[in-house]
Amino acid sequence: MERVSERLGAATWRARDHVLERNVGIETLPADDPRASSFVAAARASTVVVDPRFLRVLDVLDDDGGFAVVVREWARAFPLDQLLRHGTLPNRRAALVVAEVALALASAHEQGLHHRRLSPHQVLVKQSGAVRIVGLGVAYALAPGPDVREDGRDPEREDVRDLGRLLYACLAARWPGGPTDGLRAAPTVHGHVLHPRQVVAGVSRDVDEVCDRILGTPPRHGARPLRTARDVAHELREVGEDVVPDEQPSMSHLDGSDLLRIDPVVVPAGPPPGLEPPRRRPKAYAPKPPTSWQRARARARLMTHGDRALVLLGLVGALLLSGTLGWFAAQVEGDDGGYEPPSASEITRLPVTRVTAIDPEGRDGGENSADAGLAADDSDATAWRTSQYFGSADFAGLKDGVGLVLDLGTQRELTSVEVRVGDGPTSLSVYTSSTRKSAPRSPVGMRLVASRRNVTGTVKMELEDQVLSRYVVVWLRRLPEVRPGVFQGQVQEVVVRGRP
Numbered sequence: 001m002e003r004v005s006e007r008l009g010a011a012t013w014r015a016r017d018h019v020l021e022r023n024v025g026i027e028t029l030p031a032d033d034p035r036a037s038s039f040v041a042a043a044r045a046s047t048v049v050v051d052p053r054f055l056r057v058l059d060v061l062d063d064d065g066g067f068a069v070v071v072r073e074w075a076r077a078f079p080l081d082q083l084l085r086h087g088t089l090p091n092r093r094a095a096l097v098v099a100e101v102a103l104a105l106a107s108a109h110e111q112g113l114h115h116r117r118l119s120p121h122q123v124l125v126k127q128s129g130a131v132r133i134v135g136l137g138v139a140y141a142l143a144p145g146p147d148v149r150e151d152g153r154d155p156e157r158e159d160v161r162d163l164g165r166l167l168y169a170c171l172a173a174r175w176p177g178g179p180t181d182g183l184r185a186a187p188t189v190h191g192h193v194l195h196p197r198q199v200v201a202g203v204s205r206d207v208d209e210v211c212d213r214i215l216g217t218p219p220r221h222g223a224r225p226l227r228t229a230r231d232v233a234h235e236l237r238e239v240g241e242d243v244v245p246d247e248q249p250s251m252s253h254l255d256g257s258d259l260l261r262i263d264p265v266v267v268p269a270g271p272p273p274g275l276e277p278p279r280r281r282p283k284a285y286a287p288k289p290p291t292s293w294q295r296a297r298a299r300a301r302l303m304t305h306g307d308r309a310l311v312l313l314g315l316v317g318a319l320l321l322s323g324t325l326g327w328f329a330a331q332v333e334g335d336d337g338g339y340e341p342p343s344a345s346e347i348t349r350l351p352v353t354r355v356t357a358i359d360p361e362g363r364d365g366g367e368n369s370a371d372a373g374l375a376a377d378d379s380d381a382t383a384w385r386t387s388q389y390f391g392s393a394d395f396a397g398l399k400d401g402v403g404l405v406l407d408l409g410t411q412r413e414l415t416s417v418e419v420r421v422g423d424g425p426t427s428l429s430v431y432t433s434s435t436r437k438s439a440p441r442s443p444v445g446m447r448l449v450a451s452r453r454n455v456t457g458t459v460k461m462e463l464e465d466q467v468l469s470r471y472v473v474v475w476l477r478r479l480p481e482v483r484p485g486v487f488q489g490q491v492q493e494v495v496v497r498g499r500p
Contacts, residue, residue, distance in 0.1 A: 001026070002448065007121075008142040009033065014074060014465065023074035023464060024058060027138070028067040035141055036068040042137035043070040048111050053104035054133050055124075075132045076466050080166075081120035081181035082434055084173045091204040094170035095236045097123070100131040102163050102233035108136060109229055114155035116140040118162035120169055121181040127466070156228070163232050164214030171196040171203050176215065182435075206239045347415050350496045352376040354407040357384065358473070360442035361399040375404055375474075375491040380420060383492040386479060393478045393487050403475035405439050406494060414467040414498040417450060417474070418460040422490045424480020425454035430461060432469035443473050454478075472496055 001015040004025075013026040029039050043060045059071040080097075083089070089097065101123055105115060115122070117139035124132040165176050174186040176193045186193045196211055197203045213219045213226045213235070226232050290298070355376045359367040366372075367386055374382040384404065389396040417430050431446035440446060450461035472494075479489040 002451075004447075009035075010039070010142055025055070025072040025074045027070045027072070029142070031063040031066050031068050033068075035144070036062075038141040038144070039138060040068050040070070042141040045113060046108075046136040046138065049108045049113060049136065051104045051107040053100060053131055054108075054136055070138065072134070075124050075126065076464075077124035077126040077130075077132055078466065078468070079121055080123040080125055080170075081183065082468075083125060084120055084169055085182055085435060088173045088200055089170045091171070091202075091207050094167060095207050095210075095239045096129075097125060097131055098163060098167045098170060099233045099236035101133060101166065102229045102236065104131075104133050105159050105163065106229040106233060109156050109159070113137060114140075114159050115162070116155055116158055117143060118159060118166060119175075119181050120166065120183065123166065160214060160227060160229055160232060163229060164211055164226075167207070167211045167236070168196055168215070171207065171211065172199045174199065204239070207236075210235050210239055346499070347497055348500060350408050350412055350414075350498050350500060352406045352494075352496065353409040354439075355384075355494075356405045356407070356439060357402070358405055358441055359399070359402045360444075362402075365441055367402045372404055375494050376406060378493070380492050383422075383490040385490040386476065386488055388482075389479060389487045390485055391487075393481065395479065396487075401475050401477045402489075403443070403473055404491060404494065406472040406474070406496060407439060408470050408472065408496065411468055411470045412498050412500060414449075414463055414469060414472070414496060416460060416462045416497045417472060418458060418493075418495040418497070419474055420458045420492040420494075421455065422480060422492070423456055424482065425456055425478075426476060426480055426489055427453045427478035428455070428459075429475045429477060431473040431475060432467050433471060434468040436469075436471055439471055440473060443475050446473060456480075467498075 001013050004012045004014050006012070010027055010029045013028065015024055015026050016022075017024050029036050033039075040060055040062055043057050046054070047057050055073045055075060057070060057072055059069075061067075061069040061071075088094070101118070105118070108114065113136060115133075115136050117135060118133075122133060122135040122139060124134065126132065168174065168176050168186060169183055172186065173183060175181070175183045176186040178185045187199060188194065193215075195208055197205065197208045209220075209223065210226070210232075213223050214232060216223075216225070219225050226235060355372045357366045357369045357372040359365060368384060371384045373384075375384040386402055389398070391397075395401065411434070414432065419428060419430075421428070428451070429443070429448055430450040431440075431443040432449050433440065433446045436446070447467075449463050449465075449467055452459050452461065474491065474494055476489045476491075479487040482488045
């Protein structure tokens with residue numbers, strides 16, 4: 001069982017169901033916590049909602065070894081707040097993601113259940129584009145607010161307003177009302193939150209209007225406000241079909257960074273832009289939009305005018321020349337057996353640009369740093385070695401461990417880490433971080449993705465979950481005995497595999 005996160009006093013773990021051979025998520029809260037009874041009751045109540053967009057609750061235990069336990073399905077997906085820390089979603093993608101969340105909430109509302117704590121951290125986006133939602137009722141049990149009967153607020157209306165805030169976050173990577181889930185607060189001018197189009201370039205007017213119809217009090221231009229989750233889903237699905245495609249019709253072959261549109265967030269220093277843009281002509285009077293074939297033909301016609309025609313002619317000539325040379329080379333070298341170069345989506349060995357040794361409790365913060373590069377030089381004959389410790393395998397009680405930091409140059413999706421150690425038993429762990437901007441000096445604050453005890457030779461650790469990271473930390477926890485009473489660890493080679 002592997003600990004994934006801790007939030008509001010509840011820990012989330014990933015475990016393996018050996019009966020059904022699948023991963024499950026386990027959320028635990030101390031049984032003596034005053035929120036435990038509400039936590040368990042909310043998890044049981046959520047089972048009446050059968051919408052597949054919610055991760056199903058598989059089991060609930062009131063007191064198991066001093067903990068209230070909720071067992072859920074496990075999804076290989078990226079939390080939306082993790083994606084939004086790197087940039088915003090394209091218009092069409094944002095509309096369709098929030099529309100899926102709205103449809104799921106509409107199903108819950110029909111059963112009399114409400115989320116009441118919907119935020120980007122509660123929404124998971126799979127690489128296929130599918131959306132999964134967690135925390136139905138349970139998130140509110142962990143962070144309860146005022147009683148609805150006392151403050152007069154409608155929980156369904158609160159869920160709908162959170163849908164508007166979620167759409168705003170997808171478009172502007174900001175959260176209206178204050179910082180949430182690592183996102184900064186939406187910018188304001190004279191106490192009014194700016195619209196997404198005023199914050200980020202490239203936001204569609206139609207999507208911006210839907211956001212205002214949810215959050216506006218009242219909406220601009222006398223537009224009809226959206227009061228139910230099903231109305232929000234209907235409007236966003238129509239907008240998702242109307243806006244210009246994002247050149248990304250599917251997320252099945254993309255990594256986390258490809259899901260984003262990196263636009264700067266601008267906080268204006270002066271007065272807000274005009275809030276009364278010119279009204280558009282009614283759609284009934286608008287000309288019929290061009291078809292895909294007509295747009296392609298217009299682009300092709302534009303490429304054949306002026307200097308562009310010469311550039312196009314040069315490109316065609318270069319392609320013909322390269323094709324001819326390639327044909328002659330193939331004739332000379334013979335058949336190559338039908339070899340095809342690996343595609344960008346294949347799992348390959350990732351290049352390591354730099355290796356650094358770290359010793360957080362040492363005087364200089366490193367350990368035999370000059371030899372750190374030997375752990376990634378593609379040679380088993382060389383190795384990085386720790387200092388020698390006397391008396392015990394746990395660094396003689398002087399420190400918790402030492403390790404290596406591998407810099408992959410840029411953030412990549414990792415699938416496995418292979419480490420070759422010496423012949424003596426060595427205990428080690430692997431850490432990653434999707435948010436770190438600089439090389440770590442210790443594993444504190446990083447995510448534990450793999451751990452092994454008393455291994456020798458080569459150990460390959462498959463990462464079952466999707467892991468995005470630029471830095472990989474190989475952390476040695478116990479060392480082998482090289483001579484009686486003398487302990488020293490070594491790393492001959494580290495191989496990181498994933499999608500480039």
